[in-house]
Each structure stands twice: as structure tokens, then as C-alpha cells.
Amino acid sequence: MTDRIPHVLLAAYVALFIWGAIAPYDRAVWWVENVPIVLVVLTLVILYMRGVRFSALAYILMSILPYWHTIGGHYTFERVPFDWFSRAFGFEEYLITRKRMSVALACLFAIFAISFVAMSYELIEWIYAAYGGNAEAGADFLGSQGDIWDAQKDMLMDTLGAIASILLYLTLRKPGRSLNKSLGLLLLIPAATLSAQTTASTIYDRVILAGRVMDPASKLDAVRNIGIVDGRIAVITTQAVRGRDTIDARGLVVAPGFIDIHAHGQTPETYRYYSLDGVTTALELELGTSDVDAWYRERIAGERINYGVSIGHIKVRMAVMHDSGTVMPVGDGAYRAATPAQIVEIAKRIEIGLGEGAVDIGAGFPYTPAATREELLAVFRVAAKARTPIHVHITPGAAGLKEVLSLARETNAPLHVVHINSAALAETPVMLSMISAARALGRDVTTEAYPYDAGMTEIKSATIQDIYKIAPDARLAELEWQKTGERLNRESFERYSRTGGPVVVHTNTEQMVVVAIKSPLTIIASDAYWQNGTGHPRTTGTFSRVLGRYVRETHSLSLMEAIRKMTLMPAQRLEARVPAMRQKGRLRVGADADITIFDPRTVVDRSTYREPTLSPVGIQHVIVSGVSVVTKGRAVEGVTPGKAVRAPAF
């Protein structure tokens, strides 16, 4: 019987080893801890089978050794020198140099090495959980089960391991008990192993402690600790967790990183502004690009936040029609009807863009007024065939929405109507109900809004010129020249139209903005607009503005609902075509560690039409793939954890 013990022991240990490999764990620490233990056990078994017998003391020491290593491994990993303990007490030297060790010393060693250290470990965990501001853990302390119970259980296990070691030593050192040496091996190693397994819990890359974790997908809204490993969320727990880096999130909301599906600025400068507003993924899906491969290639070195682009009808049309505009069409791209051959070419190029992994298709009818229904149908057919949403800046008003809904219905293309607020203005309620009605009929239609009552665009663009060139003079006062803040008249409108530049367009009311932001239909998307160092304040403040003004100040929507509109809804809109989006917009184990941590009591935007560069307050930490891009409200410089968001080629 005793001869088979090493085999049983080995099998048991291998099982533990496999269990450890399956369980979610920090791989690096796991290898450091477990491989040496297995090697020691294997060595003992091989020696035993070859007939080598050690003294009981040797077995004890050898079985303690792995545990000792575990403790050491933990701390070496955290780069905290822990062998001060053995140095200070001279234990290791004692063990090595003294041929005979007193029982008292052996006991002392066992107590210190196993019980004391492990207990302190658990005690710290216990104290932290009970008094470290973790409200739930504190409640557990008062009686219910939870992490306190686990800490106590671990402490008990460690203590038992230590006591077993000492008892066995005392028993086995008596003369005439050599046959039972293997028994010592049997009991000691599991004791040490159990101890190691229970206390050597994971050291995460980073931990976010005691934040109010809000996940719109699971509806979780509770104080939790989060552990991050390799850019992913490894654990969300009420238990105490340890990491090589700690973010104290007490009093703060921990949300999935915000996803902006309408962000025109795609430069390091704008990515920086977005990140300060809590955005971890910014996608240019309306204008898009005409060359998807080139667009992603330009950013291959990595960006501050995740980025992505659509294949844009506007941009493709500009290329096919040889328009000279830089951002938006100013010539034939806007004003000339395409020939049948050109329509075929436009559709073909859009298909190529999708093949290159464009997130979806973008379009903006007011920017391409000469595009015929036939041309638009050709584009919508491509969208339907690829089952990709087409993001459309519609012709303003209910008639424009009717037009685009009919294009989508006729072709069966999934449709996303951009910025319903500025597209609908006073017609916001009726246009939202039109979208509701289409959805009720099973149509795949979604929409978005931004929380500002004025828009901004290039004065030279067709959207401005077509309206205000022929508008009565009085209406020109709706336009504000952004650089100076002056309202325009016929003379200044003509003058600035020649030089070009951004104009603020005051056509909406706050009342309508509230309707748009409140609606359960709308995703929050900024329509960030930024050029030559300036632009619309929505570029720098959309998300903090919703959280500060519409959630906290006016209670127009709940905090969870706001977060849902900024995270889960945009992710869900895109995930059918871009499966990577299934790992974004949620806080759950396995999801990308794109996380925004903000103070719900202070968060608010500061940017204005005149000072659009001002960053918000209250957005404390922004993490992309586990890497901080904003820490304590300030941008971290020189980090590029952002990755391409791209559809698989079809």
C-alpha cells in the first residue's frame, strides 16, 4: 500500500495542476508557482521509487520548500524583496548549515513559513474587505457569507497545514517509524499544496478596487473589484484581489469604455480629446473613407484609443467624380449626377471597401445632392447584400427620413440614421416615432443623437450653401462664425463663404435635444467635428455632458440608461458585422478591458463653442486594452494601446 502512495500523490497533484490550468488565472504567476512544485514532487517520487529514503525532517523541508517558493514567487513577481524574512531570522542558513535541528526550530520554521505568513496574508485580505470601503464585504462581515468566509476558510487551511507539519514531524522522528516516512510524504505535500493553492491567489496585471461597477448588459450595479490580465477583464468580484497596479475606484462609477460611432476627427489630437471624455473606441462611420486598407495602414503603429472607419459613399463618390474637395465634396462630387457606368463603379468600390474590412457603409445625402435615387438604391443594395448597416446623414426633416426608410425597405438594408437631433430639429418627436414604427414592423433601423442645440460644419459645404444662399436674410443670423462668435448677415456670409471655415448653426432648441437624448432609441454619438485645431465642443464634451447635465442635473435619464446608450447599444449595433464588438461595451469576464471610471458627482463637460478645447471634469481614469490613457483626469502621454476595429473580410 505504502509503495503505491507516491503514484497516488502524483496523480492528485497532476489533477490539481490541470485544475489550476483550466481555472482563470494569471498565467505567468501560475507557471512560476506550480512548475517548481511539480518538479520537487517528481524528484521525491523518483528517488522514493529508486529506494532512496530520507529522514522525516527532509521530507518536511522538501514539502515546505515549494510553499516557501510560492511565497517568494509572489513577491519576486511584485518586485518586493521578501527574503528579508528568512534573512532576518537566519532560518535558511540554520537549515543548511546545522546537521541537526531542534524540534523547536522545526516547529518555529513551519509556523512562520506556513501559518504565520499565510495567515497574515489572509488577515490583510480580511481587514481590507471588512474595512477597506467595500460596503458589500463589510455587510458580509456582519454575518452573511462572502469573501470574509473565504478568508477565514483560507486561514483555517493554512493553520491546519502548519499543525499537520509539526505533528507529523514529532511523530516521525521517533525511532522505529521509518516505514511511515512515505506517509509523511503523502500528508505533508498535500498540506503544503493546499496551503499554496488557497493562498497563492492570482496577482492580476491591474486591479480596480471597490468601484461602483455598472454593466448595462447584465444590469450589474454594485461595488465590485475588477482584475485585468492581458488586456481583458479576468475577474469581477466582491472578494479582495491583488494586482501589480491598483486603481482606487471608491466613490467612482466603473463603466465599459464609451464607444463613439460618429467621430469625424481621426487624428492623435482628436483621439486625445475623445479619451479625456471617456471614449475608448471612436469610429468614423458617416463620411468614412474611399480607401479602407490605406486608412487602417496609416494607423498601424497604434493609436491612443480604438479606431475604425466605414467605406463612405461621399468619399467614394468624390473619388469617382474627381471632386477637388478635401473633406467634403465641393464640385462634381456634390453637384453632378453620375452616369450609369459611374454608379456601377461607385457600388463596386463600396463593395471593395467592405471586402477590406470597413466597419460598415457611410452616406450623407445633403453632401451629395446630385446623387439620384437609382444611385442610392445601388449603394443600399450593397449594404443589404453584405448585411451591413448603412449610416446615413439624411436630408433634414420628416420627408428625408421617409425617403431613407423607403430606400432601406426596398432593398432590405440595415439602416442607421445619424444625429436625429440635428436631422429632425422641431420634428424630433414625430421622426423618432417614425423610427419606432419601422422597428415595430421588424425593420433593422437605429439612430443616434448628440447633446447640443447647435451644429457646426464647413461654411463652403453644400449643406450650408444650398440652404442659406437662397434663404431670407433674417435666417442668416442662425449662423455663428465660430472664430469670432459673430452672427452672420448677407455680407459676412458671402465673405466667409469665399475664405471657408467652420460655422455654428443655431437651428435647434434645448427642448428638442432633451427629447432626442431621452429617447430609448438613441445611441449617444458625438459627430465630433474638428479641423485645424478647432471645432465643435461636442468633440471634447459629448459624453461628460450627457452624464453631467442630462443625468445628474436634469434627471432626463438614469445613469444606467445613459451608460447603455454610450456602450452596449453602439457595440450591439456593430457586432453582427464586426464580431470583435461583442467584447466591447460590457463589463464581464473575458471582455476587452476598455473601461471608463468617472465621478458621478462631478462629471460634466466644460467646452464651449468659443473654447472647444476645454476638457471635461470628473472623467478620472480611462483604460484601453488594460492600459491607462487617462489617469486622474489627465491624459497619459506616449501610450498607444488602441487597436483597429475592423470587420473580417467577406
Ligand SMILES: [Zn+2]
Ligand atoms: Zn457627421
